[in-house]
Amino acid sequence: MKPLATGAVAPIALVGNPNCGKSALFNLLTGSRQKVANYAGVTVERKQGWARLGNGQRVQVLDLPGTYSLQPRTADEQVTVEVIEGRRSGEAVPGLIVAVVDATNLRMGLRLVLELQQRGHPLVVALNMMDEARARGLHIDVQKLAARLGCAVVPTVAVERHGHADLLARLEQQLAQPLPEPLPRGAVVLASPSVLLAQVRSILAEVAPATLALKRFQPGLDRWVMHPVWGLAILAAVLFVVFQAVFAWSEWPKELIEGAVGALGQGLAAHMAEGPLRSLLVDGVVAGCGAVLVFLPQILILFFFILVLEESGYLPRAAFLLDNLMGRVGLSGRAFIPLLSSFACAIPGIMAARTISNWRDRLATIMVAPLMTCSARLPVYALLIGAFIPERQIGPLSLRGLTLFGLYAAGVLSAMAVAWVLKRVWHKSGYQPLMLELPPYRMPQPRNILIGLKERAVIFLRRVGTIIFTLTVVLWFLSSWPVPPEGATAEQAIRLSLAGRLGEALQPLVAPIGFNWQIAISLIPGMAAREVAVSALGTVYALSAAKDSAADQLMPVLAQSWSAATAYALLAWFVFAPQCLSTLAVVRRETNAWRYVFIMLAYLFALAYAAAFVTYRVALWLGG
Numbered sequence: 001m002k003p004l005a006t007g008a009v010a011p012i013a014l015v016g017n018p019n020c021g022k023s024a025l026f027n028l029l030t031g032s033r034q035k036v037a038n039y040a041g042v043t044v045e046r047k048q049g050w051a052r053l054g055n056g057q058r059v060q061v062l063d064l065p066g067t068y069s070l071q072p073r074t075a076d077e078q079v080t081v082e083v084i085e086g087r088r089s090g091e092a093v094p095g096l097i098v099a100v101v102d103a104t105n106l107r108m109g110l111r112l113v114l115e116l117q118q119r120g121h122p123l124v125v126a127l128n129m130m131d132e133a134r135a136r137g138l139h140i141d142v143q144k145l146a147a148r149l150g151c152a153v154v155p156t157v158a159v160e161r162h163g164h165a166d167l168l169a170r171l172e173q174q175l176a177q178p179l180p181e182p183l184p185r186g187a188v189v190l191a192s193p194s195v196l197l198a199q200v201r202s203i204l205a206e207v208a209p210a211t212l213a214l215k216r217f218q219p220g221l222d223r224w225v226m227h228p229v230w231g232l233a234i235l236a237a238v239l240f241v242v243f244q245a246v247f248a249w250s251e252w253p254k255e256l257i258e259g260a261v262g263a264l265g266q267g268l269a270a271h272m273a274e275g276p277l278r279s280l281l282v283d284g285v286v287a288g289c290g291a292v293l294v295f296l297p298q299i300l301i302l303f304f305f306i307l308v309l310e311e312s313g314y315l316p317r318a319a320f321l322l323d324n325l326m327g328r329v330g331l332s333g334r335a336f337i338p339l340l341s342s343f344a345c346a347i348p349g350i351m352a353a354r355t356i357s358n359w360r361d362r363l364a365t366i367m368v369a370p371l372m373t374c375s376a377r378l379p380v381y382a383l384l385i386g387a388f389i390p391e392r393q394i395g396p397l398s399l400r401g402l403t404l405f406g407l408y409a410a411g412v413l414s415a416m417a418v419a420w421v422l423k424r425v426w427h428k429s430g431y432q433p434l435m436l437e438l439p440p441y442r443m444p445q446p447r448n449i450l451i452g453l454k455e456r457a458v459i460f461l462r463r464v465g466t467i468i469f470t471l472t473v474v475l476w477f478l479s480s481w482p483v484p485p486e487g488a489t490a491e492q493a494i495r496l497s498l499a500g501r502l503g504e505a506l507q508p509l510v511a512p513i514g515f516n517w518q519i520a521i522s523l524i525p526g527m528a529a530r531e532v533a534v535s536a537l538g539t540v541y542a543l544s545a546a547k548d549s550a551a552d553q554l555m556p557v558l559a560q561s562w563s564a565a566t567a568y569a570l571l572a573w574f575v576f577a578p579q580c581l582s583t584l585a586v587v588r589r590e591t592n593a594w595r596y597v598f599i600m601l602a603y604l605f606a607l608a609y610a611a612a613f614v615t616y617r618v619a620l621w622l623g624g
């Protein structure tokens with residue numbers, strides 16, 4: 001517990017049940033862009049920001065993972081309890097807690113409020129989701145509630161622009177008064193859960209009697225969505241539409257970017273004197289970064305669907321549907337959302353596994369998360385599909401969309417298989433039933449979707465501008481030195497370069513799985529960021545942005561120089577490997593052990609090699 005410097009104001013912490021709107025409120029108060037989505041367990045870390053009060057004073061605000069009680073059962077709840085009790089090293093105890101309560105679910109919310117009060121935390125209650133409560137005809141006597149609780153209660157609507165105005169005013173008032181001294185240790189007398197519940201009932205009977213009779217579960221749409229047969233059919237259809245759209249909608253924006261990259265390369269080539277600098281810019285930077293950039297539309301389309309699904313409230317329902325299936329292979333139904341987040345990137349997926357209380361379940365989820373197809377793999381898939389899968393319709397379906405769906409499915413199925421093996425190895429038994437609250441369906445807000453897409457675009461562009469840029473420059477250097485002799489062809493020049501020699505040295509290793517030396521080179525930078533495999537192929541095939549955008553040229557070049565068997569083997573390789581380094585770092589942090597990092601690395605490489613080998617041999621045998 002760190003004492004505060006004189007004059008400094010202790011931070012305000014937002015505490016409440018999962019999915020009650022803490023992060024939405026936090027974003028309003030601080031102008032941040034924390035992730036808001038319609039399911040429990042979105043926030044798994046402590047986040048901080050600054051709010052400016054009406055009098056100009058700045059106070060620190062903390063957004064915390066949701067929790068139902070102050071007895072933590074999961075790693076994310078643990079974070080919340082540690083922060084509010086000031087048990088994190090180097091952090092002050094929050095001076096004031098804003099207890100966020102979902103007005104449509106007072107029962108669970110008030111229970112937590114009473115628990116906080118018992119422990120002597122100074123409180124302001126934010127009664128959030130008042131718009132939904134009103135729409136459902138729920139009347140809550142706010143004044144009476146404040147009187148019963150003995151603290152301020154402020155209605156808020158965290159999805160409206162000024163939905164936090166009253167709360168801000170109230171915070172200003174509250175912070176102007178001296179804060180009460182925290183209760184001395186030992187002075188806390190905790191009531192039993194049943195006593196707490198009785199208190200909540202008695203408060204509800206007085207301030208909102210209608211809630212006592214309110215049912216949380218609304219049939220209707222859910223009769224179809226949660227149906228054991230229809231529900232699965234709907235889920236399959238939803239996923240299928242997503243993959244079709246990734247190809248069908250991306251054509252023209254892709255051409256637009258290709259055109260721009262091509263024009264930039266040609267412009268540079270025309271205005272610069274021949275020499276290493278021109279080659280670096282045109283063949284290295286523009287060709288390399290451009291080759292990755294063209295996949296932006298496809299990534300955004302994928303994210304558009306993920307964001308809509310997250311906001312609608314569909315995800316926890318899908319988790320329930322699949323709970324049985326996942327339980328059979330040894331994953332908890334709770335693993336569904338972390339695994340789905342891994343479609344974006346394994347890192348948030350692995351962190352979201354904090355919401356799983358059982359350590360073995362959590363570890364199994366972490367271990368298989370990298371098998372879910374992260375968005376960095378999309379460019380590699382899209383490139384190879386574009387080069388090797390003909391544009392053909394099978395009924396209403398495109399063959400390319402179908403292939404992409406198949407690759408994603410291969411990732412999911414192998415994750416299930418690995419989880420099943422882990423279950424055997426660990427002799428795991430004891431199925432734990434899934435307890436998850438179903439949020440109401442919500443219309444996704446266009447504003448939130450746009451913000452989410454912008455965020456994604458920025459992350460992707462930042463990757464292109466930093467790691468992909470750097471690797472491209474390094475690779476350009478390695479493939480241009482030593483300077484080839486006069487009259488050498490482009491292919492000879494690369495073969496003689498450092499990169500070429502490295503590729504040849506590695507080739508015996510990858511020859512059994514059908515890879516040539518060019519592929520061997522591209523796999524190395526692909527380990528730091530998978531997308532770079534695409535630009536690296538551009539570099540080793542000596543494509544220059546001086547003629548046309550490199551991505552455009554790459555597909556025909558690959559189609560010509562590789563056998564289909566090689567291409568399929570490379571696709572199979574990328575379903576499993578290589579692990580990107582930042583994922584491994586997060587695995588180390590979340591499991592606190594190097595052991596799991598090495599196990600993960602080894603099993604993924606082994607699977608990748610085996611899968612590529614089998615694919616290559618089978619494709620050759622079939623005459624690929």
Ligand SMILES: Nc1nc2c(ncn2[C@@H]2O[C@H](COP(=O)(O)OP(=O)(O)OP(=O)(O)O)[C@@H](O)[C@H]2O)c(=O)[nH]1
Binds near residue numbers: 129
């Ligand atoms: N209608 C309405 N929706 C809201 C309100 N506040 C939040 N939401 C929605 O409720 C959902 C959950 O909001 P979040 O801010 O992510 O909730 P959270 O409490 O941070 O959730 P966790 O991080 O999972 O604990 C999102 O879909 C929000 O758009 C509100 O006042 N009214």
Ligand SMILES: [Mg+2]
Binds near residue numbers: 064066
């Ligand atoms: Mg949150």
